[in-house]
Amino acid sequence: MTGDPTARQRQPRLRPEDLDPAQLTLYRSITTGSRRDGPFPLTDADGVLQGPFGGFLLAPAVGDALQQLGAAIRYRTSLTPRMRELAILAVAAHHHSAFERYAHEAVGRTVGLTEEELEAIRDGRPVPLDDEPEAAVVALTRSLLAGDVDEAQWERWQPVVGVSVVFELVALVGYYSTLALQLRVLRTDRTPR
Known part of the structure; x- marks a missing residue:
């Protein structure tokens, strides 16, 4: 199953106002970092992170490590x-x-x-x-x-x-x-x- 728009999403839609402090810190790091001016929107109209970034919020310590690795791969190789x-x-x-x-x-x-x-x-x-x-x-x-x-x-x-x-x-x-x-x-x- 990939790309099926009818599949039930297993990940909660975490809006900024729903986030705990660790999640909010990671959210801000993602949305204000080097990715913010890219050619696709990082959030939807409700502020929910799109793509893999929303999943990063489920375990902020691991999510932050992943987003830092991604930034290194995208911007520092x-x-x-x-x-x-x-x-x-x-x-x-x-x-x-x-x-x-x-x-x-x-x-x-x-x-x-x-x-x-x-x-x-x-x-x-x-x-x-x-x-x-x-x-x-x-x-x-x-x-x-x-x-x-x-x-x-x-x-x-x-x-x-x-x-x-x-x-x-x-x-x-x-x-x-x-x-x-x-x-x-x-x-x-x-x-x-």
């Missing part, structure tokens, strides 16, 4: 914005995550991904990329999602991007896979209305 969004969208496609696809296609467009590239990554097809490091990121991300990077993939792509980028991709794939699982299990994997 050596990946270019295009590389990062290609990798995130490969994770979204692999997990059939409607919200991740919705949010990161919007971000991807702002960093220059074309509709042809977005469609190819969404469909799991080869992405028409002339940039070798971007092609390496897509290939490595897809290998990670399949469970490992074999020796042929390693020998082909690691010299293009370096071992530190491979490490960053491992963290990115793990983080966005965690979000996809959270969205699916809590039945919140849907695009905003």
